[in-house]
Amino acid sequence: xxxxxxxxxxxxxxxxxxxxxxxxxxxxxxxxxxxxxxxxxxxxxxxxxxxxxxxxxxxxxxxxxxxxxxxxxxxxxxxxxxxxxxxxxxxxxxxxxxxxxxxxxxxxxxxxxxxxxxxxxxxxxxxxxxxxxxxxxxxxxxxxxxxxxxxxxxxxxxxxxxxxxxxxxxxxxxxxxxxxxxxxxxxxxxxxxxxxxxxxxxxxxxxxxxxxxxxxxxxxxx
Amino acid sequence: xxxxxxxxxxxxxxxxxxxxxxxxxxxxxxxxxxxxxxxxxxxxxxxxxxxxxxxxxxxxxxxxxxxxxxxxxxxxxxxxxxxxxxxxxxxxxxxxxxxxxxxxxxxxxxxxxxxxxxxxxxxxxxxxxxxxxxxxxxxxxxxxxxxxxxxxxxxxxxxxxxxxxxxxxxxxxxxxxxxxxxxxxxxxxxxxxxxxxxxxxxxxxxxxxxxxxxxxxxxxxxxxxxxxxxxxxxxxxxxxxxxxxxxxxxxxxxxxxxxxxxxxxxxxxxxxxxxxxxxxxxxxxxxxxxxxxxxxxxxxxxxxxxxxxxxxxxxxxxxxxxxxxxxxxxxxxxxxxxxxxxxxxxxxxxxxxxxxxxxxxxxxxxxxxxxxxxxxxxxxxxxxxxxxxxxxxxxxxxxxxxxxxxxxxx
Numbered sequence: 001x002x003x004x005x006x007x008x009x010x011x012x013x014x015x016x017x018x019x020x021x022x023x024x025x026x027x028x029x030x031x032x033x034x035x036x037x038x039x040x041x042x043x044x045x046x047x048x049x050x051x052x053x054x055x056x057x058x059x060x061x062x063x064x065x066x067x068x069x070x071x072x073x074x075x076x077x078x079x080x081x082x083x084x085x086x087x088x089x090x091x092x093x094x095x096x097x098x099x100x101x102x103x104x105x106x107x108x109x110x111x112x113x114x115x116x117x118x119x120x121x122x123x124x125x126x127x128x129x130x131x132x133x134x135x136x137x138x139x140x141x142x143x144x145x146x147x148x149x150x151x152x153x154x155x156x157x158x159x160x161x162x163x164x165x166x167x168x169x170x171x172x173x174x175x176x177x178x179x180x181x182x183x184x185x186x187x188x189x190x191x192x193x194x195x196x197x198x199x200x201x202x203x204x205x206x207x208x209x210x211x212x213x214x215x216x217x218x219x220x221x222x
Numbered sequence: 223x224x225x226x227x228x229x230x231x232x233x234x235x236x237x238x239x240x241x242x243x244x245x246x247x248x249x250x251x252x253x254x255x256x257x258x259x260x261x262x263x264x265x266x267x268x269x270x271x272x273x274x275x276x277x278x279x280x281x282x283x284x285x286x287x288x289x290x291x292x293x294x295x296x297x298x299x300x301x302x303x304x305x306x307x308x309x310x311x312x313x314x315x316x317x318x319x320x321x322x323x324x325x326x327x328x329x330x331x332x333x334x335x336x337x338x339x340x341x342x343x344x345x346x347x348x349x350x351x352x353x354x355x356x357x358x359x360x361x362x363x364x365x366x367x368x369x370x371x372x373x374x375x376x377x378x379x380x381x382x383x384x385x386x387x388x389x390x391x392x393x394x395x396x397x398x399x400x401x402x403x404x405x406x407x408x409x410x411x412x413x414x415x416x417x418x419x420x421x422x423x424x425x426x427x428x429x430x431x432x433x434x435x436x437x438x439x440x441x442x443x444x445x446x447x448x449x450x451x452x453x454x455x456x457x458x459x460x461x462x463x464x465x466x467x468x469x470x471x472x473x474x475x476x477x478x479x480x481x482x483x484x485x486x487x488x489x490x491x492x493x494x495x496x497x498x499x500x501x502x503x504x505x506x507x508x509x510x511x512x513x514x515x516x517x518x519x520x521x522x523x524x525x526x527x528x529x530x531x532x533x534x535x536x537x538x539x540x541x542x543x544x545x546x547x548x549x550x551x552x553x554x555x556x557x558x559x560x561x562x563x564x565x566x567x568x569x570x571x572x573x574x575x576x577x578x579x580x581x582x583x584x585x586x587x588x589x590x591x592x593x594x595x596x597x598x599x600x601x602x603x604x605x606x607x608x609x610x611x612x613x614x615x616x617x618x619x620x621x622x623x624x625x626x627x628x629x630x631x632x
Contacts, residue, residue, distance in 0.1 A: 049626055052545070054544075054545060054625045054626050054629075055626055074549075074550065075549045075550060075551070078544065078547055078548060078549040078550070078552075079547065079549070081544075081545060081546070081547045082546065082547020082548075083547070087545050087546075089629070093538070093541075093542045093545075093629065094542075095539055095542065097235055097239050098235070106542075106543070106546060107546055109228060109543075109546065109547075109548075110543070110546055110547035110548045110549070110552060111547050113228070114228065151546075
């Protein structure tokens, strides 16, 4: 599903350069549930952005479903994002002016167009059927993250990426979110990669990848 | 359908979210478009008004006046030049083709006394062709007959304003008034043609033969009788310039003007006056429209300003949309539609307001305004064009945002 070969990522910082990723090799199989852990500054969000086609590596190759995507144009990358990848962010990133349902519909907007019926179904899957017409500000943070999951889910992507999905939640709603994500993984066979620094949550995954200073330093099977 | 509906509904949400801001942005466009519509419609109305007034006098009218050319209706005082004569008129009538009526006339100031009114007024001695040349009719009474003319009858036909002034609402027909040392009987009142320079509403007409008996008509050194002007009509509008040329050469030879000497008369056709006037008003209208268009431009800059702010404010939204798979083009189109949406709405409201203003001007009886479809279409499409033009840069800015940076924005 995902193959990273000798990926480096260098950001220019004024006159100096900041190497965030330094030769990362990573292979994730279809249907895996993987956690990426590491101290802050280890490059875990950068790697997730690369996997999510939001960014391009400085060097190295990235194969997504056996297709080299690291050299695609920004328009083609957008298409890949639209068709293959669902995102769940730490800060939910819902549009505040739209209802929950409209936010979920937005998930389909750039890949084939909205479908109210499917959006409602996705909301029902995360248990928010009766909250469809509430705005994000009228929902608890746990509910907002569930809307975000429904938005990622609605286009049936093969890959879902979650960046600290429980980082802004209390532990009870955090567990709810994790149970929704793991259920999605086990029932629908979606490949799920999440960045976290919560060891408890990482242990819900099948494999944990440890990053440090831009390199993979350890992998453990759970 | 869906392809267009979604960006449109997104644009609507964007506009409706900030109602006051959207309204203020639109206001610039509304004022610009309304000003263009109102000014252009008033200008066009004025133009149409003047042309129609001139044309009630008959657009086939040509006037030969003594003295060198003076432009546009400025009258030299009667008698200031004495180069045209009754004999000239007779020669024109006999020798120039395509002419239906030749009406020489002589006007002079005479003292009028009627009832308790006593005034000095311009009295015009005319031939029978005058009515035909100026396309005049009487509303009450009648015009003088050939018999009246032959026997130099002391009868007068009055313009509607004059009749009103002299007789103050009483029926003027059959009334007598003193004109110089003579008693003249009013036999008719002319149909009103509306107020303008040289309007027949202010005319006092008597037979030229009677005039000749009342005042000493000046004569030239050859003994020809001087007239103030000669009015004539052509049978075929197409031949007007040919007729003017013919009259010019005839009069030049009659007045014995050698080559290199200026004409001692001038010939103007009403058609020319009308077109000169309408050209002048058209230029004015265009000028006013251009000033109004500048306010439209300022409105457009306001739209650009707001769109830039809006893009900045919605950086995170743009990042989210990009993460969800929006291409640069999708973002670009979204913001462009939003800008065009604002200005289109502003343009439509502007048309309604401008229309209202010009209707108001019409209903106050100032000028019959003409809101023409071409101006409306132009104003609306220009306002959409302004949205697209001034929305282009902000939309392009939005589309170029890096999704990661955009998502990180607060």
